[in-house]
Amino acid sequence: MALLELKHVSKSFALAKGTLLVLEDICFNVEEGEFVALVGPSGCGKSTLLRIINGIVPLTSGQVLYNERQNDGINLESALVFQSFALLPWLTVKANIEMGLEARGIALAERERIASVYIDKVGLDGFEEAYPRELSGGMKQRVGLARALAVEPKVLLMDEPFSALDALTAITLREELLDIWQARDMSVHTIVMVTHIIEEAVELADRIIVMGSGPGRVVADLKVDIPRPRDRRAEVFNAFADKVFSLIEERG
Amino acid sequence: MVNSALSFLVLAAVIALFFAYRNRAMILHAPEFKFSLAHLPYYAYCSFYRMLAAYVIALLFSISYGMMAARGPSWERVMIPAIDIAQSVPVVGFFPAAVYFFVALAHGSRLGVEMAAIFLIFTSQAWNMALGVFEAVKTIPEDSAQALEAFGVSGWLKFRRLLMPACVPKLVYNSILSWVSGWYYLIACEIITVGPAHYRLPGLGSFLMEAADRGEPLEIVSGLLTLLAVIVAMDIIVWQPLTVWSEKFRYEFAASSATAQSLGMFAALSGIGPAVTRMLRAILMPGVRAINRAFEAMPTVHLLSRKQAQQVSRIGQVVLISAVVLLFAYAIVAGLAALIRTLDQPWPSEVKQIPAATVASMMRMIVAYAISLAWTIPCALAASESPRFNRFLAPAAEIIGSMPATALFPLIVIFVIKVTGGMNLASILLILTGMQWYVLFNLLAGVNQVPEDLKEAARVFGLSRVATWRKLTLPAVTPSLITGSLTAWGGGWNALILSEYFIYRGHTYQVMGLGALLDAATYQTGNGVMILLSLLSMILVVIVLNRLIWRRLYEVATERFKLDY
Numbered sequence: 162m163a164l165l166e167l168k169h170v171s172k173s174f175a176l177a178k179g180t181l182l183v184l185e186d187i188c189f190n191v192e193e194g195e196f197v198a199l200v201g202p203s204g205c206g207k208s209t210l211l212r213i214i215n216g217i218v219p220l221t222s223g224q225v226l227y228n229e230r231q232n233d234g235i236n237l238e239s240a241l242v243f244q245s246f247a248l249l250p251w252l253t254v255k256a257n258i259e260m261g262l263e264a265r266g267i268a269l270a271e272r273e274r275i276a277s278v279y280i281d282k283v284g285l286d287g288f289e290e291a292y293p294r295e296l297s298g299g300m301k302q303r304v305g306l307a308r309a310l311a312v313e314p315k316v317l318l319m320d321e322p323f324s325a326l327d328a329l330t331a332i333t334l335r336e337e338l339l340d341i342w343q344a345r346d347m348s349v350h351t352i353v354m355v356t357h358i359i360e361e362a363v364e365l366a367d368r369i370i371v372m373g374s375g376p377g378r379v380v381a382d383l384k385v386d387i388p389r390p391r392d393r394r395a396e397v398f399n400a401f402a403d404k405v406f407s408l409i410e411e412r413g
Numbered sequence: 414m415v416n417s418a419l420s421f422l423v424l425a426a427v428i429a430l431f432f433a434y435r436n437r438a439m440i441l442h443a444p445e446f447k448f449s450l451a452h453l454p455y456y457a458y459c460s461f462y463r464m465l466a467a468y469v470i471a472l473l474f475s476i477s478y479g480m481m482a483a484r485g486p487s488w489e490r491v492m493i494p495a496i497d498i499a500q501s502v503p504v505v506g507f508f509p510a511a512v513y514f515f516v517a518l519a520h521g522s523r524l525g526v527e528m529a530a531i532f533l534i535f536t537s538q539a540w541n542m543a544l545g546v547f548e549a550v551k552t553i554p555e556d557s558a559q560a561l562e563a564f565g566v567s568g569w570l571k572f573r574r575l576l577m578p579a580c581v582p583k584l585v586y587n588s589i590l591s592w593v594s595g596w597y598y599l600i601a602c603e604i605i606t607v608g609p610a611h612y613r614l615p616g617l618g619s620f621l622m623e624a625a626d627r628g629e630p631l632e633i634v635s636g637l638l639t640l641l642a643v644i645v646a647m648d649i650i651v652w653q654p655l656t657v658w659s660e661k662f663r664y665e666f667a668a669s670s671a672t673a674q675s676l677g678m679f680a681a682l683s684g685i686g687p688a689v690t691r692m693l694r695a696i697l698m699p700g701v702r703a704i705n706r707a708f709e710a711m712p713t714v715h716l717l718s719r720k721q722a723q724q725v726s727r728i729g730q731v732v733l734i735s736a737v738v739l740l741f742a743y744a745i746v747a748g749l750a751a752l753i754r755t756l757d758q759p760w761p762s763e764v765k766q767i768p769a770a771t772v773a774s775m776m777r778m779i780v781a782y783a784i785s786l787a788w789t790i791p792c793a794l795a796a797s798e799s800p801r802f803n804r805f806l807a808p809a810a811e812i813i814g815s816m817p818a819t820a821l822f823p824l825i826v827i828f829v830i831k832v833t834g835g836m837n838l839a840s841i842l843l844i845l846t847g848m849q850w851y852v853l854f855n856l857l858a859g860v861n862q863v864p865e866d867l868k869e870a871a872r873v874f875g876l877s878r879v880a881t882w883r884k885l886t887l888p889a890v891t892p893s894l895i896t897g898s899l900t901a902w903g904g905g906w907n908a909l910i911l912s913e914y915f916i917y918r919g920h921t922y923q924v925m926g927l928g929a930l931l932d933a934a935t936y937q938t939g940n941g942v943m944i945l946l947s948l949l950s951m952i953l954v955v956i957v958l959n960r961l962i963w964r965r966l967y968e969v970a971t972e973r974f975k976l977d978y
Contacts, residue, residue, distance in 0.1 A: 217562045237565050247560035251578040251662045260574060261564035292661070312564060 162229060163190035164351055165214065165316065170223035172209060182376040183209055187223070189370055189382060191316075194350040196342060198362035198369045202409060206377030207355045211318050214353060215239050227316075236316075237265070240309035240349075244321035246301040248293040254304050255280070255289040261312040279307040282341065299330035306338070310347065319354040323361065335365060343389075359409075363402045364391055371408045380412045417960055420498045425949050426748030428502075431510040432945055433751035434517035448623050450635055457639050460603070460616040463527070464595050467534035471591065474539050475584075479546025480576060493547065496540050501955045504537045504598050505907040506928075506948050508605060509935045530602045530614055537598040538591035545583035553579045554664060568722070581662035585655045592652075596644065596817040597847075597904075601911055604822060617643075618820065625823030626918060633824065640820055648815070654694075755941050763943055766930060767950050774913070774926040775954070777837075778905050781844035785852045785901060790894075793856035797863060797886050798878075810853055818846035819911065826915050826922070836924045840912040847908025848901040855897025859890035864976065892970045899963040906955060927951050 172184040183206040191197050199207045212218035214225055216235040227236055240261070248257050255276055262272045280289060283303040293301055302322060309317055322338075323331035342352060356362050362369050363385060371381040383405065387397050482492035511532050516525030553575065561567075561575050603618025613619060617640050624632035796803035822843055829839035863886060871881045914923045914932035921937075923929040927947055934943035 212559070212563075215563050217559050235563060235565060239563075241560065241563040243556050243560055245554070245556045247554070247556035249557065249574065249578070250664055251581075252574070260561070260566060263574075264561075264564055264566040264570055308564070 164193040164195075164228065165191035165353075166224075166226040166229075167214070168224040168226065170210070170213060170220050170225060172206065172213060172218070172221050184213075184220075185376040185378050187377070187379055189379060191351060191353060196352045196365060196367045197354070198366035199353065199355045199372060200357065200359060200362045200369055200405060200409065201372030201377070201380075202374050203357060205372040205374035207372050208320050210372075210377065211241070211320050211353065211355050214316075215241055215318050217241075237312070238314055239316040239318050240312050240314035242302075242305050242309045242317065242319040242322045244324050246293070246298075246305045246325070248301060248304055248308075250293055253290050253292055254285060254296070257293065257304055258308045258311050261308060265312065275311055275313075276307075279311045282310065283307045283337070297330075298326045299334060302326060302334060310341075310349065313348040315348060315351060317349045317352045319352065321355055321357065324356070324358065331361075335361065339365060339389075359402050359405050360393065363387070363398060363405065364393060369405055371405060371412075373409075373412050381408050383408075416494070417956060420494065421953065421956055422749075423745060424498055424502065424952060426745050426752050428507070428510060428748075428948065428952075429752035429755055429945060430744055430748035431507075431514040432755065432941060433747075435510075435513040435941060448620070448627070448632075450632060453620065453635060453639055456615055456617050456620045457643055459614070460599055460618065460640075461643060463530055463599055463614075463616065464534060464592065467531045467595060467599075468538060468588070468592065470531070471535050471538040471542055472584075472588070474535070475542035475546050475587075476577075476580065478539075478543040479580070480550055482543070482547045483550035489547075493544075496543060498956075499536070500540050500903065501952055501959060502536070503903075503906045503910060503948075503951055503955070504533055505601050505605070505910040506931055506951060507536070508533050508602055509944070510948075526614055530599065533602055534595045534599050537594045542584060542587045542591055545587040546580045549580040549583040550576060568726075578662045579664075582659045585652075585659040589652050589656075592647065593815050593817075594904075596640075596815075597819050598907070600640075600817045600819040601822075601907070604819060604911070621820055622823050625827055628827075637820060641816060644815055752945075755945050758942055760942050760946075761938070761940050763930065763934070763938075763940075764946060766925075767927070767947060770925055770927045770930050770947075771950060771954060773924070774909055774928060777841050777844055777913075777926065778902065778909065781841050781848050781905060782898070782901065784841075784845055785849040789849060789853040789856055792853065793860050793890060794882055794886060796857060797860040797868075803857070803860070807857055810850070810857070814850035814854065818843075818850075818908075821846065822911060826912075827917055830915075830917065830922055836913070836915065836922045839915075840909075840924055840926070843912035844905050844908045847904040851901040851904055852894070852897040855893040855900070856890055859893025860886070862893075862976065863889045867976075888974045889976060891974045892967065895963060895967045895970050899959065899967070902958065902963070903955070906951060910951075927954075 167187050167189050170184060170187040171182070173180040173182045187210060199210065201207050209218055213220045214236075216225075216232055216239075224231055227238070249260070252260070255273075258276045258279060259272045262275055267275070277289075280286060283306050285300065285303050285307060288296065288300065293304065296304070302325075305322070323334055326334065341347070342350070354362075354365065366385055369381075369383045369385060370379055371383065372378065373380040385401065387395075387401060391398055478492065478496075482488050508529065511529040512526060515528040515532065516522075519525030519528060557575065561571055566574060599616070600618035600621070603614045603616040604622045617636060621633065621636045621640075624636055792806060796806050825842055825846075826836070826839045829842065830836065833839075867885060867889075868881075871885050876884060909926065910928040910931060913926040913928035914921070914936075916922075923933065927950060931944065931947040931951070934940050934947060
C-alpha cells in the first residue's frame with residue numbers, strides 16, 4: 162500500500178470577486194522509500210500542494226491519505242524544508258533545530274541529544290551557538306534540513322530547498338541530501354521535493370510528476386530509470402531532462 | 414463618514430459615562446504639600462512609580478490588544494480604527510473626567526486620583542505600542558509562521574518562540590516614545606492638580622508648579638535637574654541596552670531602520686551605555702539563563718488532547734469576547750443615557766462662545782504650527798546637506814525633545830505674564846513646545862531615509878541647491894512631514910488645554926479659546942454641559958481635521974512620494 166495517496170485534491174482561494182482555482186483534481190501516490198519530485202512552471206500550485214500534503218494548508222475537496230488514513234490538521238510525521246529556510250533569527254542553530262522537538266514535549270536533555278546527532282549529520286559541528294544571520298545560505302539550509310530531520314519524520318517535504326542558494330553550494334547540498342537519503346539509517350526514507358530546476362529533479366528523484374498551470378494539474382508522471390549514481394553530463398541524463406522540459410513547455 | 418459619526422457618538426457616550434461620576438466624586442481635602450528640597454527625591458519617586466505602573470499596564474495591554482488585532486481581518490477591521498479614535502481624545506482634557514470616575518470608584522479615597530493619573534498616562538502610552546505589536550505580528554514572514562505550524566508549534570510555545578520575539582524591536586522603539594509622551598502628560602496632570610483642581614498629586618510636576626508659584630529659583634532648577642537626571646538615567650540604564658538587545662530580534666531583510674538606532678538617546682554618553690549594558694548583563698544573565706533553563710527543562714505536558722485543547726480555548730474565547738462585548742454594550746447604553754441626561758439640562762450662555770473659541774484656538778494652533786515649520790524645515794534641509802550638522806542636531810534634539818516641555822510651563826507662563834501682562838503669547842509658546850519636536854523628529858527621520866544614490870544623482874546632474882531641495886529633499890520628506898504634523902497637532906491640542914487657562918498666585922489668567930472654556934467649566938463653574946460640550950467640540954475638531962486634511966494628505970503623499978523605485 163502506498164504511504165501517501167492523493168485523491169482528487171482540489172484547492173481554491175476565495176478572492177474579492179469569486180474564487181480562484183489553483184489545484185484541480187490532483188491524483189497520485191507516493192510509495193514508502195520513494196523520492197518524488199514535483200516540477201512545473203511558477204504559479205502551478207506545486208508549493209501549495211506540498212503544504213496540503215503536510216496539512217498546514219487545508220484542501221478544498223478531495224483526500225490526502227497517509228498510511229490509508231485521512232489526516233485532519235497537520236501530519237506530524239511529515240516535516241517541511243523551506244526555500245527561504247524560515248529560521249527564527251533570535252534562536253541559535255541548536256535552538257532552531259530543537260524547536261520541533263520542543264513542540265512534541267520532549268525533555269531538554271533528550272532534545273539536546275537528538276539535536277546534536279543531526280547537527281553532526283548535516284555538518285554543522287561548531288555552529289551550535291551561532292545565530293542564523295551569521296551563517297551563509299548553504300549553512301542556513303543545513304539548519305533547515307537538520308530541523309526537519311530531528312523530528313524523525315516518515316516523509317520529508319522539501320519546497321525548492323536549493324533554489325535560494327548559489328549553484329555550487331546547491332550541488333554540494335544535493336549530493337549530501339542523496340547521501341543521507343541513500344544511507345537509509347534514519348526514519349525518513351520518503352521524500353517529496355518541489356523544484357523548478359529540471360536537472361535537480363532528474364538528478365535526485367525516482368519519479369517526476371510534471372504539473373501544468375491554470376489551474377494546477379498533473380500533466381505527466383515519469384519514472385526516472387537512470388541508474389544511480391547519475392552523471393549530470395551523461396547523454397541519458399540530458400535526454401531525460403529535455404523530455405521533461407518539452408512536457409512543461411507543451412502542456413505547462 | 415457614517416463610520417466617523419458613529420465612532421464619535423460612541424466616544425461621546427463613553428466620555429459622558431465617565432463624567433456621570435462627577436456628582437459622586439466628593440471633594441478631597443488636599444494633603445499638606447511639603448515644599449522643601451529634602452522632599453525632592455520623594456516627589457521624583459512618586460512621579461516615577463506612576464510612570465512605571467502606567468507603563469506596565471500599557472505593555473500588557475498593548476501585547477494582548479495588538480496580538481488579538483493581528484488574528485484576522487475581521488478583528489483588524491474593528492480593533493485598529495478603535496485605536497485611531499481613542500488617539501483623537503486629548504488626554505489632558507479627559508483628565509478631570511478620569512479623576513471623577515476613579516475617585517468615585519475608589520470611594521473618595523486619594524487612591525482614586527492616583528488611579529486617574531496612571532490611567533491618563535496609560536492612555537498616552539498604550540496606543541502606539543499596541544499598533545507596534547500589531548504591525549510586528551502582521552509582518553512576520555509567512556514562511557516563519559508556517560514553519561512553526563508545520564512542526565506542530567502552537568499555543569504558549571508559539572507565543573514564546575515566535576510572536577513575542579517578533580514584537581521586541583517595535584515594542585522597544587515604541588516604549589521609548591511612550592515614555593517621552595508619558596512624562597509630558599504626567600507632569601501635566603501633576604501641574605493641573607496643583608493649579609486649578611482640588612486634587613493634589615505629590616510629584617515632580619506639582620513640585621515645579623509650587624516652586625514657580627512661590628518664585629523660588631533654587632527649587633525650580635533642582636526640580637528640573639532631578640527630572641533630567643531621572644530621564645537620562647532611564648535612557649542609559651534601560652533604553653540603550655534594550656535597543657542594542659532588540660537588534661537581535663530583527664528579521665534580516667527588514668531594513669534595519671536608522672531611526673531605531675538614533676533613538677538610543679544621549680549618544681554623547683554612549684560610552685557609558687555599553688559599559689552599563691555589560692555590567693547589567695553580567696549581573697542579570699545568569700539569573701535569566703537559569704529561568705530559561707528551568708522553563709525549557711519542563712516538558713510540555715499535554716493534559717488534554719489537541720482537539721480538547723482547541724475546544725477549551727474556543728470556549729474561553731467565546732466567553733471572553735462576549736464579556737467584552739457585553740461590557741462595551743453596557744458602557745454605550747449607559748453612556749448615551751448619561752449623555753442625554755447631561756445635555757438635557759439647561760444650557761448656559763457660554764455655549765454660544767464655543768464656535769468663536771474654536772476659531773481662536775485654531776488660530777493659535779496654526780500660528781504655533783507655522784512657527785514649528787519655519788524652524789524645523791530649514792534645519793532638516795541643512796541636516797540633509799551636512800552630515801556633520803545632522804550628527805550634531807539629531808542627538809541634541811533628542812535630548813531636548815525627551816524632556817517633558819510641560820515641566821517648563823509654569824516658568825514660561827509666569828515669565829510671559831510678567832513681561833506682557835497677558836496670556837496670548839504664552840499660550841502660543843506652550844502649544845509650540847507641544848508641537849515642534851514631533852515635526853522635527855519626523856523630518857529628520859525622513860531626511861535620513863533619502864537614498865544616498867539619489868543624492869549622488871542630484872550632484873552628478875549638477876542640480877543647484879534650491880533645485881535639489883525642490884526636486885529631491887522636500888518631496889522625499891513629505892510623507893514624514895505629514896505624519897509628524899498629524900502627531901504634532903495631537904500634542905498641540907493637549908498643550909492648548911493647559912495653555913489657555915492658568916492660575917498664578919490666586920489670579921486666573923485666561924484667553925478666549927476652547928481650552929479655556931473647558932478649563933473654566935471644569936474648575937470654576939463646574940457646569941457639566943459646558944465641560945462635555947467643549948471637550949466634545951475639541952474631539953470633533955480633531956477627528957474632522959484628521960479625516961479631512963491629514964489622512965487625505967497622507968494618502969496623496971505616500972502615493973506620490975514613496976521611495977520604492
